[in-house]
Amino acid sequence: MSGKHLNLKLKIWRQSGPQTAGSFVDYQIEVSPDDSFLEMLDELNNKLESEGKEPIAFESDCREGICGTCGLVINGQPHGPIPKIATCQLHMRNFNNGDTIWIEPFRAKAFPVLKDLIVDRSGFDEIMNAGGFISVNTGGVPDANDILIPKEVASESMDAAACIGCGACVAACKNASAMLFVSAKVSQFALLPQGKPERFRRVEKMVKVMDDLGFGSCTNTYACEAECPKGISIRNIARMNREYFLAKVKSKELEV
Amino acid sequence: MGWLSEALGSSIGKKFVMAFTGIGLILFLIFHLVGNLTLYGGPEAFNGYVHTLDIVKPIIRVIEVGLGLVFIFHIYNGIKLWWENKKARPNDYKISGKSKNSTLFSRTMIQTGSIVFIFLVLHLATFWWLFNFSGEPHEKGDAYYAIVVEWFQIEWYAIFYVIAVILLGFHLNHGFQSAFQTFGWNHKKYFQFIQKFGTAFAVIMALGFASFPIYFLFFYGGN
Numbered sequence: 367m368s369g370k371h372l373n374l375k376l377k378i379w380r381q382s383g384p385q386t387a388g389s390f391v392d393y394q395i396e397v398s399p400d401d402s403f404l405e406m407l408d409e410l411n412n413k414l415e416s417e418g419k420e421p422i423a424f425e426s427d428c429r430e431g432i433c434g435t436c437g438l439v440i441n442g443q444p445h446g447p448i449p450k451i452a453t454c455q456l457h458m459r460n461f462n463n464g465d466t467i468w469i470e471p472f473r474a475k476a477f478p479v480l481k482d483l484i485v486d487r488s489g490f491d492e493i494m495n496a497g498g499f500i501s502v503n504t505g506g507v508p509d510a511n512d513i514l515i516p517k518e519v520a521s522e523s524m525d526a527a528a529c530i531g532c533g534a535c536v537a538a539c540k541n542a543s544a545m546l547f548v549s550a551k552v553s554q555f556a557l558l559p560q561g562k563p564e565r566f567r568r569v570e571k572m573v574k575v576m577d578d579l580g581f582g583s584c585t586n587t588y589a590c591e592a593e594c595p596k597g598i599s600i601r602n603i604a605r606m607n608r609e610y611f612l613a614k615v616k617s618k619e620l621e622v
Numbered sequence: 623m624g625w626l627s628e629a630l631g632s633s634i635g636k637k638f639v640m641a642f643t644g645i646g647l648i649l650f651l652i653f654h655l656v657g658n659l660t661l662y663g664g665p666e667a668f669n670g671y672v673h674t675l676d677i678v679k680p681i682i683r684v685i686e687v688g689l690g691l692v693f694i695f696h697i698y699n700g701i702k703l704w705w706e707n708k709k710a711r712p713n714d715y716k717i718s719g720k721s722k723n724s725t726l727f728s729r730t731m732i733q734t735g736s737i738v739f740i741f742l743v744l745h746l747a748t749f750w751w752l753f754n755f756s757g758e759p760h761e762k763g764d765a766y767y768a769i770v771v772e773w774f775q776i777e778w779y780a781i782f783y784v785i786a787v788i789l790l791g792f793h794l795n796h797g798f799q800s801a802f803q804t805f806g807w808n809h810k811k812y813f814q815f816i817q818k819f820g821t822a823f824a825v826i827m828a829l830g831f832a833s834f835p836i837y838f839l840f841f842y843g844g845n
């Protein structure tokens with residue numbers, strides 16, 4: 367391991383519970399540039415625990431950029447300064463000795479802080495429960511070429527399905543809008559034959575729940591796309607808008 | 623028609639109203655600029671243009687009412703969106719990363735729009751009111767052109783006019799492509815062109831409108 371350790375000043379949001387007021391607390395830490403960002407927080411927590419202090423609450427699971435639990439806002443940017451990676455994939459070599467790093471939770475009315483850096487993202491689950499599925503059993507694996515799907519269409523659907531539901535789009539958006547997430551989910555189904563039968567009901571219901579949960583409206587700043595760890599394109603939002611207009615004009619159900 | 627009001631009241635619906643009315647206002651701006659170019663043809667050309675509009679006054683009145691409604695919907699929805707969107711993030715970040723992930727133009731639509739609105743009130747209170755409802759043009763005998771010259775030679779008025787139309791350019795630079803995205807017209811093949819076209823359009827509109835006060839303040843020698 368390289369001997370060049372980094373001396374960093376951390377300013378971390380501490381909040382003991384959903385109802386209490388939080389504030390930034392200063393920490394000084396020495397880390398290896400090879401550490402990941404979350405390893406740095408682990409080390410800090412070990413130190414705090416050995417001192418008999420309350421460790422910093424933050425979420426993580428896979429630590430390889432696929433589960434979407436680890437989102438933090440680092441110096442104002444969800445998942446930190448490097449594009450197209452999750453917080454767990456960020457390494458300390460991207461920072462300089464002597465840097466001050468501000469670490470905040472995602473902030474949105476629909477994502478209330480539970481403790482320190484952990485927010486309640488169950489709103490995303492509610493949106494998924496409203497329509498992010500296919501109601502009928504689509505059967506076993508079909509024979510090759512049984513259902514013809516052009517390669518480009520399959521790729522577009524897969525690109526949308528790459529969304530890990532991390533919520534960074536909401537965190538980045540000045541309006542705390544969830545449009546990038548919802549549009550990715552709407553798109554991944556709407557593009558494929560199995561998803562088409564329910565496309566209208568799906569988009570109507572998911573948008574309704576998204577609005578009811580208190581996420582803001584999209585104003586096309588495209589901050590979501592810039593911060594998304596999976597590079598989900600705003601073209602999905604355009605597609606969702608089209609789906610929504612079509613659904614509103616053509617769907618048979620009068621009430622959502 | 624409950625479904626329609628529900629649709630237009632949704633987050634996507636409100637955006638649709640913004641884009642639809644925004645495009646309407648853009649069309650109006652184009653006609654307005656082209657018409658105003660007659661100012662460069664001198665008093666006869668401009669007064670002639672105003673007279674031509676006078677002949678079809680009833681039609682103009684209908685269009686004005688429509689335009690007024692478009693403005694009202696655009697402004698009402700814009701303020702509503704801005705207010706609701708503020709409430710969607712009650713506690714803002716200590717450190718803002720906004721400049722790293724979005725353009726200034728996209729973040730200041732309410733500010734640029736509001737200044738355009740103040741400008742609009744002043745603009746209507748001067749030219750539109752004086753042309754239509756004051757006796758002034760007739761008393762002085764076809765004085766439309768003269769009124770324009772008179773106001774544009776007032777420094778504060780000319781300067782505010784220039785600032786307002788530049789901010790209108792900011793508004794359009796984001797708004798033009800934004801309306802296409804809202805309607806769902808974003809495709810790999812043409813969206814970059816729309817973004818560039820929107821910027822060019824915004825520059826042309828800002829420079830076009832700004833040219834009138836600049837011309838009359840600095841370069842106009844009188845008749």
Ligand code: HEM
Nearest residue numbers: 585640641644647648700731732735736739797800801804
């Ligand atoms: C001739 C004048 C104007 C034109 C041509 C114009 C045009 C536009 C366009 C094309 C958009 C984009 C719509 C979209 O994102 O889909 C827009 C958005 C907006 N306009 Fe205007 N506008 C004008 C005046 C105003 C005024 C007077 C206000 C007053 C408050 C205003 C407030 C807004 C706001 C807040 C937005 C952003 C809404 C959003 O991002 O969803 N605009 N405008």
Ligand code: SF4
Nearest residue numbers: 529530532533535594
């Ligand atoms: S769209 Fe991107 S930023 Fe938003 S939840 Fe999905 S992966 Fe995260």
Ligand code: FES
Nearest residue numbers: 429433434436454
């Ligand atoms: S911990 Fe799973 S994406 Fe970061």
